[in-house]
Amino acid sequence: MEAGRQRNNDTKMKGCLNLENKLTDIYLPRKCDFTDRVVTSKDHSSIQLSICDVNPDGTINLGKSSIVTISGFVRSTGQGDAAIQKVLNEKKLI
Numbered sequence: 001m002e003a004g005r006q007r008n009n010d011t012k013m014k015g016c017l018n019l020e021n022k023l024t025d026i027y028l029p030r031k032c033d034f035t036d037r038v039v040t041s042k043d044h045s046s047i048q049l050s051i052c053d054v055n056p057d058g059t060i061n062l063g064k065s066s067i068v069t070i071s072g073f074v075r076s077t078g079q080g081d082a083a084i085q086k087v088l089n090e091k092k093l094i
Contacts, residue, residue: 032071034083045072049084051093066093 015025030039030048039046049068053061068091074083088094 030069032074033069033087034074034079035071037071037073039069039071043072045075046070047075047080051088066091 015023015028018024027041031037032039047070050065051068052065055061068084068087070080070083074080
């Protein structure tokens, strides 16, 4: 895993918590899993994939899923497919 994306795993955006450990932010922006960039609300070409886990017996576990976020910048440079594949390999989903 490259250094920038290793830092991304360590520093996920968690938002502001009050004294009762409740989330106080109205809007919590997402971060791209490939470039560690903030995905703004105006980035209409970004994607977020939700991949469900599969049980050993072949059934789908809808209660647990993995989320992959890719920014519009990565997609506009033509590296979207390679970025998704690299992130899925790092998360050991494929």
